[in-house]
Amino acid sequence: MSSAQIEIQLIASLVAVACAIPGTFLVLRKMAMISDAISHSILPGIVIGFFITQDLNSPLLILLAALTGILTVVLVEYIQKTGLVKEDTAIGLVFPALFSIGVIMIAKNANDVHLDVDAVLLGELAFAPFDRLIVSGVDVGPKSLWIIGSILIITIGLLFSFFKELKVSTFDAGLAASLGFSPVVIHYGLMTVSSVTTVGAFDAVGAILVVALMIAPAATAYLLTNELKRMLIYAICFGVFSAISGYWVAHWLDASIAGSITTMLGLIFLIVYLFAPRKGIIAVLYREKQQRTEVSLLTFLLHLKNHTEERERHVNHLNEHINWQKVRSKTVLDLALKNNMIQLDKNIVSLTEKGEDFTSQAIDYIITNEDTQIEDMKDDFFLFRG
Amino acid sequence: MKKQLITLLAITLFFSCKNEKQSNGKLNVVTTTTMITDLVKNIGGEHINLQGLMGSGVDPHLYKASEGDVTKLANADIIFYNGLHLEGKLVEVFEKMKNKKTIAISDALDKSTLIGSEYFASNYDPHIWFDINYWKQATQFVVKTLSEAIPEQKTNFEANGTKYIEQLNTLKNKVETTINTLPKEQRILVTAHDAFNYFGKAFNFKVVGLQGLSTATEAGVQDVQKLSAFIIENKVKAIFVESSVPKRTIEALQASVKSKGHEVTIGGTLYSDALGDAGTIEGTYIGMFEYNVNTIVGALK
Numbered sequence: 001m002s003s004a005q006i007e008i009q010l011i012a013s014l015v016a017v018a019c020a021i022p023g024t025f026l027v028l029r030k031m032a033m034i035s036d037a038i039s040h041s042i043l044p045g046i047v048i049g050f051f052i053t054q055d056l057n058s059p060l061l062i063l064l065a066a067l068t069g070i071l072t073v074v075l076v077e078y079i080q081k082t083g084l085v086k087e088d089t090a091i092g093l094v095f096p097a098l099f100s101i102g103v104i105m106i107a108k109n110a111n112d113v114h115l116d117v118d119a120v121l122l123g124e125l126a127f128a129p130f131d132r133l134i135v136s137g138v139d140v141g142p143k144s145l146w147i148i149g150s151i152l153i154i155t156i157g158l159l160f161s162f163f164k165e166l167k168v169s170t171f172d173a174g175l176a177a178s179l180g181f182s183p184v185v186i187h188y189g190l191m192t193v194s195s196v197t198t199v200g201a202f203d204a205v206g207a208i209l210v211v212a213l214m215i216a217p218a219a220t221a222y223l224l225t226n227e228l229k230r231m232l233i234y235a236i237c238f239g240v241f242s243a244i245s246g247y248w249v250a251h252w253l254d255a256s257i258a259g260s261i262t263t264m265l266g267l268i269f270l271i272v273y274l275f276a277p278r279k280g281i282i283a284v285l286y287r288e289k290q291q292r293t294e295v296s297l298l299t300f301l302l303h304l305k306n307h308t309e310e311r312e313r314h315v316n317h318l319n320e321h322i323n324w325q326k327v328r329s330k331t332v333l334d335l336a337l338k339n340n341m342i343q344l345d346k347n348i349v350s351l352t353e354k355g356e357d358f359t360s361q362a363i364d365y366i367i368t369n370e371d372t373q374i375e376d377m378k379d380d381f382f383l384f385r386g
Numbered sequence: 387m388k389k390q391l392i393t394l395l396a397i398t399l400f401f402s403c404k405n406e407k408q409s410n411g412k413l414n415v416v417t418t419t420t421m422i423t424d425l426v427k428n429i430g431g432e433h434i435n436l437q438g439l440m441g442s443g444v445d446p447h448l449y450k451a452s453e454g455d456v457t458k459l460a461n462a463d464i465i466f467y468n469g470l471h472l473e474g475k476l477v478e479v480f481e482k483m484k485n486k487k488t489i490a491i492s493d494a495l496d497k498s499t500l501i502g503s504e505y506f507a508s509n510y511d512p513h514i515w516f517d518i519n520y521w522k523q524a525t526q527f528v529v530k531t532l533s534e535a536i537p538e539q540k541t542n543f544e545a546n547g548t549k550y551i552e553q554l555n556t557l558k559n560k561v562e563t564t565i566n567t568l569p570k571e572q573r574i575l576v577t578a579h580d581a582f583n584y585f586g587k588a589f590n591f592k593v594v595g596l597q598g599l600s601t602a603t604e605a606g607v608q609d610v611q612k613l614s615a616f617i618i619e620n621k622v623k624a625i626f627v628e629s630s631v632p633k634r635t636i637e638a639l640q641a642s643v644k645s646k647g648h649e650v651t652i653g654g655t656l657y658s659d660a661l662g663d664a665g666t667i668e669g670t671y672i673g674m675f676e677y678n679v680n681t682i683v684g685a686l687k
Binding site: 130139 | 450451452453454455456457459460461475476479482483484485486
């Protein structure tokens with residue numbers, strides 16, 4: 001592995017961390033698409049910068065781009081605060097407007113210059129190691145590594161200093177206000193950080209990868225935990241893992257690096273979506289099945305309690321009377337037996353003491369219908385745990 | 387968390403100890419477009435390790451790098467590229483590379499003879515390979531650069547260079563004979579984008595492109611209307627598709643001419659920003675040029 005390859009992985013990993021931190025908050029605040037919006041709305045900033053400097057490589061262009069990014073956020077916030085439209089609608093209103101202003105400015109004044117977001121800002125990760133930063137004749141590493149590193153340090157510094165404030169204002173803006181710090185200030189602070197990170201990362205690695213790295217790791221982490229600190233850590237881990245594994249997939253296939261990293265992010269989300277212990281599809285399906293069996297068991301026990309005559313309590317009768325299929329009745333019967341709720345005597349079913357007890361409580365629950373009670377009951381008796 | 391990151395970094399560094407740089411004693415040369423790859427191959431021959439970044443049919447403005455290209459660039463001793471913004475952002479990357487020898491082929495040419503942008507003085511038309519005289523200058527430039535890099539092979543490179551310029555002269559004569567069979571007033575070349583300006587200048591063609599210089603911009607409805615009026619007025623017989631530009635826009639132009647009750651055929655596919663597949667005749671600069679001229683003259687006659 002050459003030094004260029006290490007540097008690419010290092011830059012990709014730093015971008016992943018720098019994006020995961022604001023990304024987590026954006027996902028929690030349902031503003032994930034703001035990074036995508038910024039990728040378009042910075043165009044007028046770039047165009048104005050070009051008109052002032054007449055130079056496509058001037059840093060002023062990137063500065064103005066970041067400012068337009070903040071303007072996007074402010075406008076989105078303003079429209080959203082009117083209460084007439086939701087966050088996503090506000091985002092969708094603002095960025096096409098800003099983008100088209102940029103397009104019209106180009107069409108009117110600079111039609112034969114190769115001027116678009118692509119030419120000025122959008123970096124290519126593959127070439128990042130070749131753009132070196134030279135300080136007094138000494139090569140100190142790729143330029144984008146320094147840019148993204150500085151952004152990351154500022155982001156981490158802000159995160160540690162304002163973690164409590166960010167946490168409270170994200171989950172409960174009212175409480176934040178009553179505790180004495182303005183949720184609006186925190187919000188704009190966060191959005192400014194997101195905007196600067198987005199623009200800086202665009203320059204280093206390109207647009208799609210930044211949008212993907214902001215949203216996918218945070219969304220994946222959200223499937224695994226509800227705790228903010230854990231979510232941040234998971235998001236960072238997923239981001240860095242995708243960055244490095246994606247790089248090697250690109251190496252193996254000789255394909256685009258950004259494309260491979262984005263694909264890895266998608267794959268990881270898919271895997272977590274399927275197999276997450278609590279919110280994953282498979283876990284949810286399994287839990288639903290368990291709940292169905294629990295309900296069936298309850299119905300069965302209530303039936304037994306209501307009927308003292310032997311005919312009603314014969315095993316074969318269950319199939320006809322409650323209209324269950326054979327497999328299901330067997331599952332329910334086995335479960336009840338295993339939990340010592342019933343006893344079998346020549347195919348005649350009757351409740352045990354524990355069964356009686358449980359069923360009475362269940363009836364109580366159904367009559368009073370308080371949520372907490374059934375949880376206690378589950379703990380007392382149940383079911384699948386042993 | 388931090389520990390994990392450090393471990394990860396340590397592992398990365400550990401694996402990085404092996405170096406894959408190929409070193410059979412030859413110079414590693416990397417080129418961008420297929421035209422330049424072909425040129426350098428003719429001069430360097432088996433004395434250099436030559437690797438081209440772009441394949442046939444790749445539009446240099448819109449080229450996307452793959453992971454393998456990083457290694458190619460990182461191991462390169464000399465990089466030849468076209469310059470004049472042909473390779474888009476890549477040109478900027480090359481200009482900024484300080485620890486490698488990057489050579490813009492267009493530096494060999496006298497800038498004052500190039501076709502410039504109407505509005506911005508420092509922007510030139512980058513499609514220099516369509517003037518055979520420029521390509522001869524480029525050949526001499528490559529010979530000089532390679533000879534400086536490997537002085538012991540100087541005689542070989544110079545011999546190859548002379549031989550190649552000889553071939554280019556033959557090509558020029560052949561092409562001129564073919565074009566002379568076409569009357570002057572029929573020399574109108576309508577293509578998808580403005581790649582053929584130097585060709586037009588060298589052989590007295592009037593060149594009209596639908597899209598402008600950069601393939602990234604799209605042709606507007608007005609452009610199509612204006613151009614179709616021009617085609618009807620000048621009785622142009624055929625218009626041309628390019629290998630690296632989607633043919634949708636040219637088909638739209640043909641439909642627009644038809645709707646006004648006139649006929650124009652699509653004369654064939656021209657190679658503009660990239661050569662044909664490697665191994666075919668159109669996969670070389672000379673083969674490409676002959677093919678283009680035969681296609682153009684054949685369709686316009």
